[in-house]
Amino acid sequence: MSTVLYITAHPNDHHTSYSLAVGKEFIEAYREANPADEVTHLDLYKLDIPVIDADVFSGWGKLQSGSGFDQLSAAEQAKVARLGEIVDQFVAADKYVFVSPMWNFSFPPVMKAYIDAVSVAGKTFKYTENGVVGLLTGKKGLHIQASGGVYSEGPSAGFESGFSYLKKISQFFGMASFEGIFVEGMNAMPEKAQTIKETAIVKAKEAAAQF
Numbered sequence: 001m002s003t004v005l006y007i008t009a010h011p012n013d014h015h016t017s018y019s020l021a022v023g024k025e026f027i028e029a030y031r032e033a034n035p036a037d038e039v040t041h042l043d044l045y046k047l048d049i050p051v052i053d054a055d056v057f058s059g060w061g062k063l064q065s066g067s068g069f070d071q072l073s074a075a076e077q078a079k080v081a082r083l084g085e086i087v088d089q090f091v092a093a094d095k096y097v098f099v100s101p102m103w104n105f106s107f108p109p110v111m112k113a114y115i116d117a118v119s120v121a122g123k124t125f126k127y128t129e130n131g132v133v134g135l136l137t138g139k140k141g142l143h144i145q146a147s148g149g150v151y152s153e154g155p156s157a158g159f160e161s162g163f164s165y166l167k168k169i170s171q172f173f174g175m176a177s178f179e180g181i182f183v184e185g186m187n188a189m190p191e192k193a194q195t196i197k198e199t200a201i202v203k204a205k206e207a208a209a210q211f
Contacts, residue, residue: 134174148187
């Protein structure tokens, strides 16, 4: 049995979001193919994800210097503890499915806050005398990304930084693989929007069977 984190970052639902519509079809097909696996949906817009701020740095610093957790301020305790819960849940999973729209060539800021929360030395990677080593070996990830234009290939490919960033992070963490499903071009070719969506859903279901 595998544990899967289905991580979505969109303020709307699957009725209006192309990324969530395709993501919904993917995760339903995955559940059907892997009924024994545990799938947990993390809607990042509904989660408490502390940003890395002065309280967090101060709390971490106190703990690293030998202070007990009870010596942290109330704000430091709340944020540091919550960040610990987030990264521990992430590390415990076996597979990761990220779903997001492309906003300004990347993803919504809540996704970056989440990645910051799970990028923790000693948890997802470690420093060695030979450089950084990822600790999530053997795990796999996938990103479903929707965009109004076409950015996975062609003349605008150089602007894409959502999937490419998550892929770099996955490599940094030592994951075995990280793939992408792109739902793109709906604004550039509105007359083909439904066909683009349906084609992406077919790809998503095929990917789910192999994931």
